[in-house]
Amino acid sequence: MKDNWQEQLQNLLNCDLKTLYPLARSLNRKLEFYVGPTNSGKTYNAMQDLKKANSGLYLAPLRLLALEGYEDLKESNIDASLVTGEEQILNEDASHICSTIEMIDFDLDIDIAVIDEVQMLEDNDRGWAWVNAIIGVPAKKVIMTGSVNALEAVKKIASYLSEDLQVIRHKRKTPLVVLDKFTSLDKLEDGTALIAFSRSDVLKLKQKLQKKYSVSVIYGNLSPEVRRDEARRFREKKSQILIATDAISMGLNLPIKTILFTTDTKFDGVSKRKISVNEIVQIAGRAGRFGLFEAGYLGATRRDVLSYISKEFESPIKTIKPPFKVKINNNQLEALSSHIETKSLTKILKFFAENMVFQGPFIASNISSMLEASKIIDTKINLSLEEKYLLAQAPITTKSTIILQAFDSYIATIIKKKVNHYKPSITLPKKAITQKDLLLVEDEVKKISLYLWLSYKFPELFPDNEKAYILRNYFNSFIEKSLKGVLIDEKRFEDKPKFKTERTKKQDRTSEKIRDRNQKSNKKRF
Template structure:
């Protein structure tokens, strides 16, 4: 491995070297002979990966890019030679074709990057020029030829187009105006003085432009009147029933019953896995239902019910009943805006909103903004939830769930438990919903004794857990490492003591990981007060296009920058702008891709990607291929070794490939011509799901069998550990064999 990495052959993996070592029979073998054997193993790997050298090159390059590794021209040449050798095509020009194709791709990506930088700079310059020519209120009376009092009144009446608002440290707000827009308002001043609307018959072309300009600005500023954006919902007489309660209180039962009895309805879930469960619940009640998620659709033409993820809420088709689950997600900085839109916009006559008690103030605020009446139902937990003290790792028993907050910690704890002969199931965010469900089923059946999981178990899985044990009471939330909140302790700990399976649920902490008193305090604490009652909002495609029309640009980066700076002021009394940093970052990178219209760019900016594994550069590359009218075919599965021997590195690589397929399938649902062969993508995703599940299941079973063979004479793990004698006391001597 050291020799190959010093040579820069970063595509050589540990498994390749182990395969070579298994074939070595000569203890005095030379480095040259080892290298020849490695070349043979690599060629076998390339042939297993795909049917063509170009596809192999793409897969290898994508895997390396996921890990943050990018190839130099010399590395591309050596890798091309190896792949061409595998397909017997060195003399047929495969190697030259691969090198030329990679050089062309690298050149195109560099051109895109340079264009993006130039256009971003140009947009920022336009924005600065626009802001530089704005004037404050003091200039308005002179431009309109009116008094200060008249100008103030017309601002209060929303007649004057405010271009930008700023709030200083003392909380005082300053308005800025575009002089050219103010001049367009001059013909309307006399009508405004008479209290008229300003739409007199004698309006000239300038006044028409003014009204159109004001209408465009109204559309641009629609984020501060977000509820009005959902016209179908506002046209209905909606009634909201807010059902709150802790985990395991049966919140969904009443709502699902009302949904099944309704002639039409929609159930909105936070996860694809939960959307499937909603659909299955309706089907089990004899109700035909379709399914829509970001990457999957199951359409029943006879169905009048739909299960969907929150982001896929249908806003234009009225129904009788809607369910929106996990409403405490309203406070989530990444996805909260989707819950705001769903609650405000779902066109249902009766809306059931389900969630923890923490969501009550926010839901009521949204209902107030929508003028919808709210009924409240609060449910209590069906089985008691109690603090359970601290436990050592070896004291964990069947039915326990051990909670960590990163993939690495989950796999480390899994490995440690397996050395103690535990059968372990795992659940963490990088696993697909299908694998999570399979691991949950394995735990519920008793095929795994202990579940090791992240807070991914907090939503959407029915788990027969007796005790929840936190391996730490602190977590990194993407911004900082902090103590767990009351809601997190209750949401995750509440998975313990499932009604009908266990009489009570216990919430514990691992020895040395924190104080049991902290758990007790959090379980007994009231819901944490929500400091910010303004719901999160974000623009949609219509708003983006309206802003683009107003500022006269087709640059998505320019539009999003303007929205962030000017459309919704920071101290707006009703709404706050959601975090748009990832969308802005994607938009900035897409600036260099030509021939994509604004709605298409916006769709790409909304694609679910992970920025930590090369998500944005890959998205830009796909977009550039799309813009040229060429097809982007599904990512492959790569070479999947035997599940029994797969390393943690290979498991992580498979998870990243699956995420690549998730993004591809999401785009294929929106651009089927550019992203053909969805069936192949779904097959590849299924293969990866099954392999990952096989790795997790097989390795646990193999470790268990090995431990049993090694320790047939040792006491089973369920028995208590033998205690060492107290200091100063001798261990009693007993004759005969130990029974």
């Protein structure tokens, strides 16, 4: 009996990924890779092919890109639907779907699928989604777009699948010129984008430069709607200068003439390090948009940064190498839970990463955000393993108190099967004054995104999606207005919050009760 159990476990721990997608295997798919640098027209050409198809699917790395693809198809009079984790616009007559890559439907047979930014398969937390899409998207023709560093990776996966691959190379449409001298912040030309690598540095630069220039900002913590509005202001020349993190490396078409790096180091979540040639090339490629400029320019605001950028820019791009990371799926989760006799999601995820073996150039991997969420979820009782797995994939950040408190409340809702109506955690003033003020509102928008994500998974328990959309627009509008104003250095205002969270409001109510009680006591005394 024990030998049989061991044999079953060993069979479970050996997986051939391509067998998990029988519909894709039945279609005799043709693979094409539109490879080239930024500003080479590869995604444009892929979208043109998609428009000609009787049915099609666009898989985007960002909600913002999925929305732009959806709007592009509609402008071409093609019926389309939009499907993201927190937003679904469904058209019964749609022949095409634009979706974030995690939301792919592996049971939908289509003519052409476009998988955008395929070099993302190297990403530690999201690379699994590109691996699954390349292997499993059920399309007769699969068009991948991406940079040259992903070429060998795509070839290896195609070889594993025994599917034909055609590589279609694209060349950059405008030259990219490295400047000889660093550029002073006092002498910036219109159409310049300054690159920093943290939200704090972006806002500090904005604070400094907006005395002389009109400025737009883009960084990762901003919602897609606000990023889009800031990009629109820059595109329409309502702002002269753009200050951004590497969030601009994907998903926004911007009229940038010159990219200037303000630093050559970034914190990558683990340590502070020098930026790589791949990162420099991806960001720098945004300069010199075809049709607007004859060339793009790359430089820096400091002599030492320019020296590093210039040298690194000339070095070879680093090729993405196997193994490629694979995330646990529902069936593997349930089977492993049964075999190792545990309902602890954390234990199952760790067992999967340590013991699972895949045929082909793949490796079992855990997503750091899922592991962090699983530790929270495993402390809750009366959740099924399926519910735990679903919740572990929710869009949360453990760095935000607002989101952690909301997540705890939402888990309780699912356990108790009690309806949860959306309630904001903060009350807005007229505008944000400090960076901390702004961060609270940004986190509130993320909390709304979490609620909307859950409203599609548990619509009966989280029914306020329309209210949440309205509030998201309201908070986004507040952020947009605040970014156009002056944010004062928060160190001068650390003890003076400009608006209140639910916790501070409760503290105020308690203080008022104590004050009232003391006043009544004093009246009795005298």
